Each structure stands twice: as C-alpha cells, then as structure tokens.
Amino acid sequence: MKNFFISHRGSLLTLLGLILLPFLVGLLNGASPADVFVNGNGQSKFIQGLAIEIFILTIYALSFDVIFGITGLLSFGHSMFFAVGAYLTGIAIKSFGLSLPATLGWLVVASVVQALLFGLVLPRVKGITFALVTLGLGSVFHILVMSSEFGEYTGADVGLQGVIVPAFISPATERLRFYFVALTVMVLIYLLYQRFVNSPTGRVCVAIRENEGRAQMLGYNTFYFKLSALLLSSLTAALAGFLHTLYQPIVSPNTAGLGYTVTALLILLIGGVGTLNGAFVGAIVFRLLDYGLRRYIGESASFINGAIYVLFVLFIPYGIVGTWRLKSLQIKQGWERLLKMFG
Amino acid sequence: MNSFLRKNIVMLVTVLVMAVFLTAAAQGMEKKDFVITLLRGLAVGSITFLVASGFSLIFGLLDVLNLAHGTLFMIGAYMGWTVVVRPDTFVDLLTPLALIVSGFALGDVYPLLASRIRLGLSLRRLLPWALILVSILLFGFILPRYPIAIWDVENYAQSPVTFSFMADSGARLPVMPAAFTEVTMPSAFIGLLLASVIGAFGISLFDSSPRTVRLSWKNFVSIAIALIVAIAGVAFNDNLTAFLYGLSSNWLFFVAVLVATLSGVALGGVMEATLIRPLYSRPIYQLMLTLGMSAIGIEMVRAIWGRPEFVMPKPAFFNGGGEACPATNFADWWANNCSTILILDGRVRVYNEIFIPIVGLVVLISIWILLQRTRLGMIIRAGVQDSQMVEALGINVRRVFTMVFALGVGLASLGGVLAAPSMGLSNLMGESLLLNALIALAIGGLTSYPGAALGSVIVGMIQQFIIKYGQIGIAIPFTEIIFKPTPPLVPASTVMLMVIILLLLPNGLLGKKE
Secondary structure (H helix, E strand, C coil): CHHHHHHCHHHHHHHHHHHHHHHHHHHHCCCCHHHHHCCCCCHHHHHHHHHHHHHHHHHHHHHHHHHHHHCCCCCCCHHHHHHHHHHHHHHHHHCCCCCHHHHHHHHHHHHHHHHHHHHHHCCCCCHHHHHHHHHHHHHHHHHHHHCHHHHHHHCCCCCEECCCCCHHHCCCCCHHHHHHHHHHHHHHHHHHHHHHHHCHHHHHHHHHHHCHHHHHHCCCCHHHHHHHHHHHHHHHHHHHHHHHHHHCCEECHHHHCHHHHHHHHHHHHHHCCCCHHHHHHHHHHHHHHHHHHHHHCCCCHHHHHHHHHHHHHHHCCCHHHHHHHHHHHHHHHHHHHHHHHHC | CHHHHHHCHHHHHHHHHHHHHHHHHHHCCCHHHHHHHHHHHHHHHHHHHHHHHHHHHHHHHHCCCCCCHHHHHHHHHHHHHHHHHCHHHHHHHHHHHHHHHHHHHCCCCHHHHHHHCCCCHHHHHHHHHHHHHHHHHHHHHHHHHCCCCCCCCCCHHHCHHHHHHHHHCCCCCCCCCCCCCCCCHHHHHHHHHHHHHHHHHHHHCCCCCCCCCCCCHHHHHHHHHHHHHHHHHHHCHHHHHHHHHHCCHHHHHHHHHHHHHHHHHHHHHHHHHHHHHHHCCCHHHHHHHHHHHHHHHHHHHHHHHCCCCECCCCCHHHCECCCCCCECCHHHHHHHCECEEEECCEEEEHHHHHHHHHHHHHHHHHHHHHHHHCHHHHHHHHHHHCHHHHHHCCCCHHHHHHHHHHHHHHHHHHHHHHHHHHHCECCCHHHHHHHHHHHHHHHHCCCCHHHHHHHHHHHHHHHHHHHHHHHHCEECCCCCCEECCCCCHHHHHHHHHHHHHHHHCCCCCCCCCC
16 A cells, blocks of 8 residues: 555645645635635636646547557547537537537447548558548548538537537636536546556557567457547547536537647657556646647747647657656666666 | 459559449449540649659668658649749849859868867867857848849738739739848848858768768869859849740740749759758657648748748640630641640540640659669669668669659649649648649559659549539439539549558559568
C-alpha cells in the first residue's frame, strides 16, 4: 500500500491539485470556499472553465493516442469520432428532447457503428492509404455537417447552437459540479487507458505498432486488435464530444474538419506520442498557449502555433513527457554514479 | 493478354463503369454544355495535375507526404500576382531574397571549412546553435529595416484588393519608391550576406558525416548568380522597375510565371535541405512537420497579402473584347485575342478552358520525357523502386532528393500562378486544391506518374459535371423528380469515389501492387 503511494506520487499529487484548484484560485482572489461552492462569479469560475476545456481536450487527445500512439494507425478522420459525439448529443437533446442517459445510449450505438465503418476499411488498406481513406470519410462527414440539407438539425456552417443543458449540470450555473464531473470522467478514462495499455490486448497493439508482420507471425489476428483499439477510441472521443456539447454554447463545424484532428496530433506531439500522461500535459500546454497567444497577439496566433509545432517536431520529437522519461533515466544514472563516488 | 485481363480485372471493370457514367452524363445534356463541361473538367484537372504530379514525385522518391504542397501552390499564386500587379515590390524584394539564398548556395564549401575547425566535443555541439542564433539576430535586425515598397493590408485604398482591381481595368495606382533611410545600403547588403553565410554554415554543421569535396569553379556558379542578382537588384532598381512597368501584360505574365516557378524551386530546395532532411529517419514526424509548415505558410500569406480574395489580371492576349468577340474559330481568335471563343455554339473562355489544359499537357509530356529519357529521370525511377540500392551504386541520392523536392514545389508554384487569373487568390485555395490532389493521387495510384494525370482528370471532370448538373438538374428515370446536386456534393462525390476505389483497389487505378 505504501509502495503504491510512493510509486504514484506524481499522479496522486496532480489529482489532489486538480481537486483543490477551484478553491485555491478562489482563495487567491479573496473568495471563500463557500463562495466557490455556490458558483459565485469570479476568477475561480473562469479558471474552472479553462480547466474543463483542458479535460475535454485531454479525453479527446487520449482517444487519438490509443490508435496513433499505441496501435500506430494514422487516421486523418479522427475529428469525425469527436464531432459525431458532439453533434449527436446536441441533436438528441435539442431536436428530440432526449434525456442525458438516453443520449449516452445512442452515443454508444453511433460510436460503435462508426468504429465498425472505419474497421471495414482496415483490412484493405494500410499506412498512408489508411490515412487517406479516413481523411476521405472524415471530410464526407464534415461536408454533410456543413451542407444546408441538414441545416435544420446541424445548423449548417453556423454551427449547432441553442442546446438546453439540464439545469443540474448546466455549465453556467453549476460550473463547479461540471468541473468535477469532467475531472472524474477524465481520470476514469485515463485509468481505463492505463489498464488497456498494460493488458495483453494493449501489448499486442503496441506490437502491431512496432511491427505488424511480426505480430501476425506470432499468431495474432491483428485485425481484431486494431478494431478493438478503434472501438475504444471511438467511444472515448464520442464521450469527449458529449462533454464538449454540454459545456460549449455552440458546436462549430470546425470540430469535424481536418484541423481538429491536427489539434489532437499537436497535443500529443507536445505531450509525447504514445505516453498517456502526455495527452494531459500537451492539452494544458496547448490550451494555455492558445489562450495566451490569442489574448496578447490576436489573429496571428496560429502562426506561432505552427512555429511551435515545427520546433517540437525538429527538436523535441518525443514531447515533454517522453523527453522527461528519457532524461530521468540519465539523471538517475548520474545520481548513482555520484553516490558510488562518495562511497 | 489473358493474364493481363485476369490481373487487372477489377481495374478494367472500374474504368468501364466510369466510362458508362461519362456516356450517361453526356446523354443527359446538350452538346454545347457537354463540351464546355468537358473542357472545364480538363482545366481543373490540369491545375490539380500540376500539384498532384509534384506531390507524387516527392512521395514516390522521398517517401515524404508533403502536406504543405497546397500552401506552396498558394504561395506561387501570390508571387505571380506580386510580379504582375506590383513589379516595384518584386524588384525591391530581389536583393534581400538573393542574399538570403546566397549563403545556402555555398553548400559544398562548408564541409571543408568545418574540417579545419578543431574544437572540444561540447563546444563543437554548441557551435552550430551559436552560429544560427547570430544569423537570426542579424536577420532580425536588418530585414525589418530594409526598404521595400509594399502595399498596406490595413488601408483599403492601398490594399492588394484595390491594386488588383485597378490593374484589371488597365490603370495603375501611383506608388512611392522606397529608399534606404534606417540602414545604409552597403551595410544592409553586407549584413544580409554575412547573416546568410553564417546561418547556412551553422546548419551545415549538423550534418556530421565526413565528406571529401574537391572544389572547382562549379561550386561557385550558384553563389555568383545569387550575388549578381542581388547587386543588379540594388544598382539598377529604378531601371528594372521602369522596365517591368513598361512591359506589355503578356510579357509581364510570362515573367510572373517564370518568377513564381523559380521561386517555388528555390523554396523547395531550401525547405528540403533545412527542414525535411534531418527527419528522414522519422517519417511520421516529416508529415507532422509539413502540416506545421502549411499552417505557418497560410498565416504568412495572411499577414503579407491580407485575407480578402482578389483576382490576378489576365494577360491581354486572352482578354480581348469588343465587336468581333466572341471569336468563331481559332484564326478569328488569333486576330482579335478574344477572351471567349465559340465551340459548338458554346462560349468557352480561352484562358481558363483552353490555355490551361494545353499547359497541363505540355508539362505532362515534358516531365514524362524527363523521367523516361534522361539520366536524372532514370535515377528518379530507380529511386522510387529502391533508393537504398541506388545509393549503394554510388549515386548521390540526397542531391537527387533535393532536386526532386525542388522540382515538385516548382510544379505546384507553376500551377498556382496559372490558376491565379482563373480561380482567383484566396487564403484557402491551397487547402482545397491539396485535398483534390490527394484524392486524384489516391484514385490514380500514389506513386504512379500517369496515375496522377488520370486521377486529376477524373477528379476535375466529376466535379465540373456535378456542378453543371446542379444547374440543369438530373431527370431520374421513370419518375417526374428532377434531382439537383447541391454545391457541397461536389467535394463529397470525389471523396466518395476515392473511398470506393481505394476499397476496390488499395493501390489506385494505375498503382503497382506491392
């Protein structure tokens, strides 16, 4: 038990920090925890909002990590997974008046269907061709969302707006509750992914990334493993989309475009591809950077974003977490050498 | 023959089905509509082909999926516009650009210089960074102070839109020539040259593989050219500007095409040498890098040329009007230079629908000859098959890589400048065209050169036919319903075709089976 606490002290401290974050920010601004509890307006509410966006981005980036970083499938249609969740939630609540659990039920059905759709393509195409086919599927969905035929439901190129969120979780009045719901979901998804990566299935997925031919030679039917990764990814991304719709007043059609897939890629690149913690670190850096740049520089923020992207690719290819892991070994070795020197 | 049938049955059936669709589409509309749509399809196909062929050459030889290709296409278009509409800006830009490139033109000399430097390991590792930092600081100091007569994006009366509009109606806005005020001319000149040489030397130090280079006069040709251009740009600034302003719009357009293509070639060469080359061991990262480059390129274009869309004026050769127009046959057109010509009673725009496909065909044939009949083409084809083997045979594949990348980007820029008068210039033209080119390549076969041509033509045709049917409507047989495809169906249809073809033939129509 004691070992558990020591070996996971980083994660546990982060979790504790995230739980206390709204109250600490409130205290710094002179608002008592009671104030924060009743969702008084102030800095704390704003920070909570930013944190919720980071949690949603983390869930989304994690869902991309499991197919790109773990299984090694490069999909350019990943934003479709997210957008299907976001749009389905909005349409179910707004146009059909479904309750949240019923919406979640439909979400599961839809994400399984779309994972199977991507899975249909899997055995036929590999590598770059898979990226192109998924790009194609994703763009078809993007075009459908943008087209005026379904404008009644999707809001066409303006975006889906006017979704009335149930009062008990409304981000406007019950921000703190929403914060903890999003935090819980993120932590649960993270633990699930940790379990997945360390499970035999996850191990085979890593083997597929490293060398698919060899994994097949060992007798694994790689198709099923890739499909299961896709299923998991699709479900998670749809969940992120669900939270996104509940939190944001408007679902922009950009969430279905290639740019949103690139966002996931960028987050993973900053954090570290294939490292699950990297998704969270990357989401923090990405969101804060984006926020700061837009606030202080304005329009040309995506220039800086692109430059950071290029610099990361060229000089920190393993991302923040990946590089940290590499270097921490060196630090440990150096420490041991130092200890040896003195006795 | 029989075995050919058996091997390619899927491909043949697909082609047959598409041919049936084409005949069905032809039945549904009048002859003049059909001809116009066919020509428009060819025009879109040609532009797509110019982008797609470069993309496929790069992908085939270098294994780099260059997602910045659409952005480079766009930059070519904007470069061409600058030459046509603001020749004075172009002349002012010549000197600094030539100076920036000149350092990299000295590439073969640096290994010699590097082998002379004896330093400790940590210093040796630090040196390139220090040099690059110095170079960036020098550039950052001089470039903002270098005088360039330029438009003003913020001010509408001086914005590219206004200049473009005025140029289209044959008038030119008066412009103020820029003069050296904040830095003196010699110090700016020498400073830029120094910065470029230092920076290029720093970058070359990253490549630690030992090389023996024997210097000859050939190594100094490119830097001599760059320096001559730079000096001429400063010394004869006014004369050059006056000369370009005095040219007829046809010759100016020709100069613009040349400049855009050459700057594309230079940009491609520099990009490969500095950004792509360090990442050959990590292909996925190359892809991400090009994605980032594409975002940067779009933002730069936005910052320099602004967001509003505008059109590059057509050369007078294709832009005539008056009593005699539209021309009824080609002799008539040649005499009057009409902007449109009557073919089978349909009005066809000469530049958009006849000139561009002809250029596309010329490029198709010349690259085909380059690939099939020259030594370089032989190396490229062999490299597509197995680049390691080619390297083992003692051929400098890296140099061929740079050349092919430069060639591909040059083709994209050529496509951009050709498309500028017909499609117009916008910040998003690159992305939509890149999607088209990707679809075309996926249909035709990713690394197949004829496949790129076939796929581009198919994509162009399908889009134009659907746009046309969106206007006249399709009568669905046995019913009274007339189905009119809406604009969003245009990209969706080609994307669906791509998905279907990739599922049937994972390597595309003409791609080789692995």
